[in-house]
Amino acid sequence: MASENLAITWRRIPERYRLLGSRCENCKSNYFPARKFCPKCRRKGKISQRQFSGKGRIYSFTEVSAGPAGFELETPYILAIVELEEGPRLTAQIVGARPSEISIGEEVEAVFRKIMEDSPEGLIHYGYKFRLAKRGQASF
Numbered sequence: 641m642a643s644e645n646l647a648i649t650w651r652r653i654p655e656r657y658r659l660l661g662s663r664c665e666n667c668k669s670n671y672f673p674a675r676k677f678c679p680k681c682r683r684k685g686k687i688s689q690r691q692f693s694g695k696g697r698i699y700s701f702t703e704v705s706a707g708p709a710g711f712e713l714e715t716p717y718i719l720a721i722v723e724l725e726e727g728p729r730l731t732a733q734i735v736g737a738r739p740s741e742i743s744i745g746e747e748v749e750a751v752f753r754k755i756m757e758d759s760p761e762g763l764i765h766y767g768y769k770f771r772l773a774k775r776g777q778a779s780f
């Protein structure tokens with residue numbers, strides 16, 4: 641069980657760490673997380689790997705006051721649906737801003753941070769979070 645979890649974690653690191661998704665060259669749809677086939681084109685679809693820029697806008701957001709196990713230390717936090725400039729929407733934490741500073745349509749950019757540490761293996765999960773784009777480099 642433990643080794644299986646490890647394998648899954650490592651397999652998911654490239655897409656989680658680098659916002660690696662996929663694109664259908666047939667209908668030009670972008671997908672994140674990556675898909676192996678295009679649900680619009682089915683067999684006619686031609687899927688290729690796509691690196692997303694990490695730039696997007698806030699589509700909706702909510703303040704979470706009680707997080708799932710492993711996130712207790714970080715509550716309350718802001719969870720948003722971010723619409724990437726390439727089209728796909730994903731759920732991510734917004735860092736470095738209070739709920740009152742955030743509004744729908746606000747430009748955000750991805751930052752990559754340590755999300756949690758497993759024990760006892762000490763396995764560290766990395767993933768994307770987003771911050772307000774207008775904050776610039778030194779904001780968190």
Ligand SMILES: [Zn+2]
Pocket residue numbers: 664665666667668669678679680681682685686
């Ligand atoms: Zn397609």
